[in-house]
Amino acid sequence: MPLPDKREFLYKILVIGELGAGKTSIIKRYVHQFFSPHYRATIGVDFALKVINWDQETIIRLQLWDIAGQERFGNMTRVYYKEAVGAFIVFDVTRAATFDAVLKWKQDLDAKVTLPDGNSIPCVLLANKCDQPKEGIANNQNKIDEFVKENNFSGWFETSAKDNINIDDAAKMLVQKILENDKVQANGNSRPTSEPMFSLSKDQDTKSRKNCAC
Amino acid sequence: MSEPEEIAQEVDEDAGQISGDYQLDNMSAFLKYMFEWKCFYDADYFEEILKNSLHGELRASSFRSVCWQILLKIFTYPDRKKENIIAEDALENVPNSSECPEETPNDEEQKSCVEEWSEHITQCRREYELLKESLELDPTLSLVDNPLSQNTESVWYKHFCDTELKTVIRQDVVRTFPTLDFFRNNEHIQQLMVAILFCYARKYPHMCYRQGMHEILAPIIFVLHCDHQALLHALEVSSVDEHLTTILNEQYLEHDAFTIFCKVMSSIENYYLINDSTPTSSGYFPPNPKTSLSCITDNHVVSQLYYINEHILKPADPALHAQLYNLKIPLTLFGIRWLRLLFGREFSLQDLLVLWDFIFAESFELVNYVVVAMLVAIRDQILSSDHIECLSYLMRYPPGIDVNSIIEHALHLKYPHLYPEYEPSPSPDPAHPCK
Numbered sequence: 001m002p003l004p005d006k007r008e009f010l011y012k013i014l015v016i017g018e019l020g021a022g023k024t025s026i027i028k029r030y031v032h033q034f035f036s037p038h039y040r041a042t043i044g045v046d047f048a049l050k051v052i053n054w055d056q057e058t059i060i061r062l063q064l065w066d067i068a069g070q071e072r073f074g075n076m077t078r079v080y081y082k083e084a085v086g087a088f089i090v091f092d093v094t095r096a097a098t099f100d101a102v103l104k105w106k107q108d109l110d111a112k113v114t115l116p117d118g119n120s121i122p123c124v125l126l127a128n129k130c131d132q133p134k135e136g137i138a139n140n141q142n143k144i145d146e147f148v149k150e151n152n153f154s155g156w157f158e159t160s161a162k163d164n165i166n167i168d169d170a171a172k173m174l175v176q177k178i179l180e181n182d183k184v185q186a187n188g189n190s191r192p193t194s195e196p197m198f199s200l201s202k203d204q205d206t207k208s209r210k211n212c213a214c
Numbered sequence: 215m216s217e218p219e220e221i222a223q224e225v226d227e228d229a230g231q232i233s234g235d236y237q238l239d240n241m242s243a244f245l246k247y248m249f250e251w252k253c254f255y256d257a258d259y260f261e262e263i264l265k266n267s268l269h270g271e272l273r274a275s276s277f278r279s280v281c282w283q284i285l286l287k288i289f290t291y292p293d294r295k296k297e298n299i300i301a302e303d304a305l306e307n308v309p310n311s312s313e314c315p316e317e318t319p320n321d322e323e324q325k326s327c328v329e330e331w332s333e334h335i336t337q338c339r340r341e342y343e344l345l346k347e348s349l350e351l352d353p354t355l356s357l358v359d360n361p362l363s364q365n366t367e368s369v370w371y372k373h374f375c376d377t378e379l380k381t382v383i384r385q386d387v388v389r390t391f392p393t394l395d396f397f398r399n400n401e402h403i404q405q406l407m408v409a410i411l412f413c414y415a416r417k418y419p420h421m422c423y424r425q426g427m428h429e430i431l432a433p434i435i436f437v438l439h440c441d442h443q444a445l446l447h448a449l450e451v452s453s454v455d456e457h458l459t460t461i462l463n464e465q466y467l468e469h470d471a472f473t474i475f476c477k478v479m480s481s482i483e484n485y486y487l488i489n490d491s492t493p494t495s496s497g498y499f500p501p502n503p504k505t506s507l508s509c510i511t512d513n514h515v516v517s518q519l520y521y522i523n524e525h526i527l528k529p530a531d532p533a534l535h536a537q538l539y540n541l542k543i544p545l546t547l548f549g550i551r552w553l554r555l556l557f558g559r560e561f562s563l564q565d566l567l568v569l570w571d572f573i574f575a576e577s578f579e580l581v582n583y584v585v586v587a588m589l590v591a592i593r594d595q596i597l598s599s600d601h602i603e604c605l606s607y608l609m610r611y612p613p614g615i616d617v618n619s620i621i622e623h624a625l626h627l628k629y630p631h632l633y634p635e636y637e638p639s640p641s642p643d644p645a646h647p648c649k
Contacts (some may be wrong), residue, residue, distance in 0.1 A: 020385040038392030043426045044550040070425045074488035079546055
């Protein structure tokens with residue numbers, strides 16, 4: 001439990017992109033500081049938790065939702081995206097086709113989840129597997145800069161889950177954006193900043209225990 | 215029950231050259247092996263297979279792939295009365311001791327079914343060969359075509375689509391059961407899986423390849439492989455009858471896995487369908503699917519999970535249903551994976567095979583009851599969890615849950631009158647005399 005004067009936030013973050021782009025590997029690297037080339041393909045959705053001591057007063061719990069590459073095609077993403085406040089879109093620099101799909105993921109995301117004020121949720125683009133030879137646009141940083149600006153990404157990073165490059169920095173940027181949004185939302189709605197975006201109420205917990213028939 | 219001498223006598227007819235040079239344990243393993251094989255010749259054995267499958271007792275079988283082909287109706291016995299078995303089994307409640315043939319039955323009848331199977335499997339293998347051949351394109355042989363052609367009938371165009379689809383498939387195949395060397399470091403098996411999934415995608419274009427199918431295929435290959443190995447061990451001791459070597463032939467691992475895979479997929483393809491969108495021939499879905507206009511519940515798998523939640527879970531365990539509702543955890547979050555992989559990530563491979571024995575034996579409708587039994591098996595954890603803990607339990611189903619009790623509970627949920635005595639932790643089943 002956090003100290004009484006500590007603020008605690010819980011944020012749901014999506015990790016999306018084409019199949020085999022390395023979404024699961026990025027999450028495992030970020031959460032467990034570990035890489036293996038042998039993760040199973042994600043089917044449907046998976047999730048992981050990461051706790052960050054953001055600063056002296058703030059603890060942030062990230063719920064990272066790892067969504068299978070093929071799931072964009074069903075309406076299921078609507079269920080998976082629910083209540084998300086940030087996203088990573090991942091592509092594989094060694095396969096140009098995975099970059100071509102980035103925009104489709106972004107559109108799917110913006111169509112299905114928004115902030116309470118109607119704005120799109122912050123989204124950071126990850127050019128993953130940067131330890132390997134690149135193909136296509138991944139070779140041209142200026143072009144990616146342009147693409148990111150044009151399509152309303154918060155920013156982009158070259159990452160490698162294998163060599164642990166830039167993943168923490170990318171997460172920091174996304175969380176920063178989320179915190180900023182949270183402040184704006186809170187001011188707008190006159191909600192105290194110390195309240196998490198959505199809370200897992202303890203009342204609910206005890207109430208359901210009473211329901212238990214055992 | 216047959217005495218060892220009687221078994222030996224039966225076996226002796228086939229294994230004429232037993233000389234006593236072999237080690238005793240090898241011999242007794244061989245005799246056991248041949249005794250089990252002989253059982254298949256008797257049509258009554260079907261009831262035994264069914265019973266064993268329903269109670270997690272195919273675990274020790276050396277012929278699980280044959281049993282699966284029987285249960286999936288690839289191999290058939292004349293005149294089965296499957297429906298009665300479940301009822302009988304439950305009502306008797308006492309292990310039946312006389313299901314195995316004690317003596318060699320009438321020759322003509324006995325040969326016919328196994329012989330038919332070996333003819334049928336040969337036919338299936340030939341069909342697969344033909345399918346595979348028909349899909350092998352060599353665009354360089356085409357005189358009228360060129361690689362830049364965008365005509366969808368162009369050989370070159372098809373060739374590029376094929377290559378792309380195989381890349382998509384391979385990406386998942388190399389990640390199959392990464393903790394098992396049999397899959398992980400086995401280029402031969404991986405190539406074989408790509409070939410099967412590719413042929414399936416082309417034979418059933420509305421299905422094409424979808425993520426997860428590779429993990430339906432993998433256990434099938436594994437079971438066939440184990441049976442092939444058991445036969446090879448037996449052959450080290452002595453020769454066996456020709457139908458056995460026809461039916462379990464290592465060389466046709468790919469062919470037979472394809473046949474079984476197609477059969478399983480035909481029962482679970484609904485779990486994979488996404489509204490009415492069909493992937494392109496290179497394994498991708500259309501860029502702008504019409505699905506955005508349609509409702510989520512148009513998805514079969516989603517409505518099935520809704521049905522399970524409202525019509526099986528709710529009456530069976532209202533408190534559990536209420537808890538999931540209060541925590542806002544829809545079954546779809548984890549259930550889609552449970553169904554698409556037929557619980558492949560929730561159990562160890564050995565336990566998974568036992569669960570599949572059970573599902574194949576009865577009907578795929580049992581899957582619904584397995585989902586509920588699995589939820590009830592961890593109800594204490596779910597009821598005492600908050601949102602995140604609960605999601606963690608469901609997304610990473612706790613290891614070590616007894617698969618046999620899941621099976622017993624699922625049977626009870628489906629047939630409460632026939633299987634009234636489900637207890638959360640059942641005592642071990644009395645040994646079946648026929649094992």
